[in-house]
Amino acid sequence: MSVTHCAPPRTLPRDLSTALRFYNLLLPLAFVLMLPGLLRRMLRRGNYRENFGQRFGRYGESERERFGEGRWVWIHSISVGETLVALKLARALREQDPGVCVALSVTTSTGFALARQQGLAWVEVLYNPVDFPGMVGRALDLIRPERLIFIEGETWPNLVAEAARRGIGMALVNARMSPRSEARFRRRVRWVAPLFGQLDWVCVAEVEDVALWRGLGARPEVVRHTGSLKFDLGIGHSGESGRLRGILESVGVEAGAPVLVAGSTWAPEERVLAGVLLRLRGRFPKLFLVLVPRHVERTSELARELEGLGLRVARRSMLGQRQGAPCDVLLVDTTGELRSWYEVGEVAFVGKSLPGVGEAGGQNPAEPAALSRPVVFGPHMENFGPVVGRLLAGEGAVQVVDAAGLEEVLGWLLGDAGARERIGARAGRALEPHQGAAQRCASLLLGRE
DSSP, rough: OTTTTTOOOOOOOOOHHHHHHHHHHHHHHHHHHHHHHHHHHHHEEEEEETTTTGGGTOHHHHHHTTTTEEEEEEEOOHHHHHHHHHHHHHHHHHHHHHEEEEEEEEEEHHHHHHHHOOTTTTTEEOOOOOOOOOOOHHHHHHHHOOOOETTTHHHHHHHHHHHHHHHEEEEEEEOOOOHHHHHHHHHHHHHHHHHHHTTEEEESSSSSHHHHHHHTTTOGGGGEEOSSSSSSOOTTOOHHHHHHHHHHHHOOOOOOOOOEEEEEEEETTTHHHHHHHHTTTTTTOOOEEEEEEGGGGGGHHHHHHHHHHTTOEGGGGGSSSSOOOOOSSEEEOOOHHHHHHHOSSSSSSSSOSSOOOTTTTTOOOHHHHHOOOOEEOOSOOOOGHHHHHHHTTTTOEESSSHHHHHHHHHHHHHHOOHHHHHHHHHHHHTTGGGGGHHHHHHHHHOOOO
């Protein structure tokens, strides 16, 4: 199945056409109800005015000229995490077929900024249009993609239906689903099965996911186990550790001082980590915390909270080549650097996992694990069940039940270099099967496998 040819236009199955009618009746109401929250997030994140019309399928002359020639693949992403996956896939596609250009669409301004920062001449970054029929139709008219690729679980019904009508091949890459979403879809399998049945490929991260997607309506022959692109870190290290070490030195972190990196944290985990830092400094006076919150728009609020606890805080965005004042916590308020920060830490804590987080379920533990860092997380890691199971079974991570357990485990690891090395090495070995996932997906989508 080559990326260079579109299939004949498809007639939508009756069940899908019926489901779309109900979806399109409810979509305007849902959009109005969600709009205040969406606007609040856009205002907090900033830069929402740039290319705002693209969200409604409105494009200028520059976009029309850009897509006027060339062979295009549309990769449909959402925010930073999905965009990082999309960029890996885009590079693998381009490596295997240098004639392919990529339209990379995102929903959030942080994802947009991250994609733009790459400076790839063969990638055009856009905002996703709202999933109304006319808006997605105008986007397809503009891009005219040979293939439409969704990242993780974001298969938008009207976009899928319109692409199917036009004979555009579709794939879901890095397909994953939280237990809550799976339960919701299984209750509505009659309606979602025809939607997933339109996909030409479903690339899943874990062997266990094959049966899940087939059970939700994907055709058995198109579901393939390729490994996770999130866990495919290529050569491993980013090469940024020297630069980041220099940043730490600029805020008074001495060479050899222990560094704890807490990634993708949610409230109230930052307060918990601050308390752990203050108490463990009795044993490790030079212990330093690099805090990378999941949502950078919380930066000001977090800085005030941490300073209220007596900690000296520096913001990553305000540091560069210049010397900063000595501090206790570096608050990373930039995007796309988490993996690099994991490289400079002795121990990594993965957030959204401790009790009390409003939307528990865990964040991605694979990046520090693939870098052979000892990984610690709380009890709520449901969103990454298979990889968490693999890490725990291989003794490549430590799971704690609460804040007291977190303090105990961090104290043990910071004081035992041998334990850190053993657990980190096991973590790296546990994720070896995912290496090469991007190239496997690209080969499949290009019809070379």
